[in-house]
Amino acid sequence: MDTRNRMRTAGGGAVGTLGRASRAELHRGRAIAAAAPSERFLESYRAARYAAGALLAPGPRRRGPADVWHRLAAEVPELGRWATAFSGYSALAAAVEDGLPRTVSDRMADDFLWAVGRFLDLVDERLGVLGPAA
Numbered sequence: 001m002d003t004r005n006r007m008r009t010a011g012g013g014a015v016g017t018l019g020r021a022s023r024a025e026l027h028r029g030r031a032i033a034a035a036a037p038s039e040r041f042l043e044s045y046r047a048a049r050y051a052a053g054a055l056l057a058p059g060p061r062r063r064g065p066a067d068v069w070h071r072l073a074a075e076v077p078e079l080g081r082w083a084t085a086f087s088g089y090s091a092l093a094a095a096v097e098d099g100l101p102r103t104v105s106d107r108m109a110d111d112f113l114w115a116v117g118r119f120l121d122l123v124d125e126r127l128g129v130l131g132p133a134a
Helices: 013-033 037-055 068-075 077-087 090-097 106-127
Strands: none
Touching (some): 013 037, 037 068, 068 077, 077 106
């Protein structure tokens, strides 16, 4: 039985990192299965957020912005363009999550899911994790 998602270390550590990477894959799977474009977009966004979190240093956060995208750009500068791109979708994700009326087209949801898939592949590569496509 795989217990890595149940084990926790004080600062998150490697076990927490793998847990976040697994959660990212779970949300990507939900996005793929989602029929509604808004749900596909939201699950894709959640997948990207968990994947970014897997790359961040565990422990108390330092001064400055606390959101995952600012932290990703600061801690992993080579992924700064991804962080900037995903940060631009934060308001839409929050609105969709809160049930506010926002239009998410099929094309936009599909394109976003594709981009998140590429991002998760990069994260898996950096972590040395083989995803479902491996």
